[in-house]
Amino acid sequence: MKNNLFIRQLGEYFEVYLPEVRAVSPNTISAYSDAFVILFRFMQSQKGIPHERITYQMLKPALFDEFVLWMKSELNYSPTSIRQRMSAVSSFLKYASRRHMGAMNACSAIMAMDLPAVHRSEFPYFTVEELGILLRLPDPTKYLGKRDLVLLSFMYETGARAQELCSVKLQDITFGNITKVRLRGKGQKARVVPISESVKKLLQYYLKDEPKDKDRTLFLNNKGEPMTTACVRSIVQKYIGMAKEQNPTLFHEENYSPHSFRHSKAVHMAEADVPIIYIRNFLGHSSVKSTEIYARVGQAAVEKALSERKIPRLAPAEIETSDEQQTLPSFLVRKRKIM
Numbered sequence: 001m002k003n004n005l006f007i008r009q010l011g012e013y014f015e016v017y018l019p020e021v022r023a024v025s026p027n028t029i030s031a032y033s034d035a036f037v038i039l040f041r042f043m044q045s046q047k048g049i050p051h052e053r054i055t056y057q058m059l060k061p062a063l064f065d066e067f068v069l070w071m072k073s074e075l076n077y078s079p080t081s082i083r084q085r086m087s088a089v090s091s092f093l094k095y096a097s098r099r100h101m102g103a104m105n106a107c108s109a110i111m112a113m114d115l116p117a118v119h120r121s122e123f124p125y126f127t128v129e130e131l132g133i134l135l136r137l138p139d140p141t142k143y144l145g146k147r148d149l150v151l152l153s154f155m156y157e158t159g160a161r162a163q164e165l166c167s168v169k170l171q172d173i174t175f176g177n178i179t180k181v182r183l184r185g186k187g188q189k190a191r192v193v194p195i196s197e198s199v200k201k202l203l204q205y206y207l208k209d210e211p212k213d214k215d216r217t218l219f220l221n222n223k224g225e226p227m228t229t230a231c232v233r234s235i236v237q238k239y240i241g242m243a244k245e246q247n248p249t250l251f252h253e254e255n256y257s258p259h260s261f262r263h264s265k266a267v268h269m270a271e272a273d274v275p276i277i278y279i280r281n282f283l284g285h286s287s288v289k290s291t292e293i294y295a296r297v298g299q300a301a302v303e304k305a306l307s308e309r310k311i312p313r314l315a316p317a318e319i320e321t322s323d324e325q326q327t328l329p330s331f332l333v334r335k336r337k338i339m
Contacts, residue, residue: 124253
């Protein structure tokens with residue numbers, strides 16, 4: 001095992017690169033490690049090859065195809081679950097190929113794969129975990145990072161459309177025990193939305209050194225001019241790109257936009273059992289029919305979580321024998337305990 005390049009680089013990837021160089025969250029590292037436990041089980045059960053004998057030369061297109069079919073037929077994994085596992089393996093092989101020529105063919109093989117298609121939602125939204133990742137990306141010690149953090153937080157908090165966000169002026173915000181903001185929606189219909197204490201503090205932090213011209217817009221572009229919807233879209237796409245690069249097992253939708261924050265807020269409210277009529281008023285919909293879609297998605301998220309076992313459970317999704325646990329590399333055992 002000491003001379004096995006694959007295992008040695010995999011250990012460095014989990015012990016140094018992910019936690020220290022990339023500063024990836026423990027939960028993400030644990031999810032990545034799970035993918036390799038599944039790969040090792042496949043290699044042992046289907047090929048008779050223990051993990052310490054796996055080499056990059058073995059990782060060819062035909063083997064990856066077999067692995068995908070095995071996950072689908074033997075483990076009953078959904079297309080999303082399969083893509084998550086393959087994405088984790090792919091991420092490691094990209095890392096390894098930049099450090100040793102021997103991994104390049106394996107990396108090319110997995111990159112060229114056709115993976116099972118994933119049914120896309122009617123509209124792209126973020127899970128709570130994904131939203132948390134996004135809001136940790138802007139650097140609040142820099143002016144634009146501070147603005148972007150407040151902008152993304154405010155957009156989710158209020159469920160504001162991009163145009164509504166661009167139209168908010170300082171005079172539209174009323175600070176108090178319950179801080180509120182007035183939004184101007186379609187047809188200049190106005191609605192008042194409450195702001196949480198945490199976002200209130202972000203707003204105060206953002207505005208503390210700013211001129212107190214009540215008629216100026218809340219968010220300005222790089223030139224100090226009122227922000228446009230194109231600018232908002234550019235900011236969102238910047239952080240979505242960063243999030244996808246740093247978290248390849250998450251952010252699966254292809255067409256995220258500023259509106260995804262509004263969708264996410266509504267879905268999370270529905271998942272929290274907020275009455276649909278309240279969600280309608282919060283979003284400023286003229287008819288409850290426009291809001292009902294979020295209730296359906298909220299229920300679908302519950303069913304998806306149950307089917308894919310993404311919630312705490314009394315028994316593990318796949319039973320492991322003590323022998324299997326003992327044969328795993330020590331670094332994978334440590335990383336999986338995080339979950």
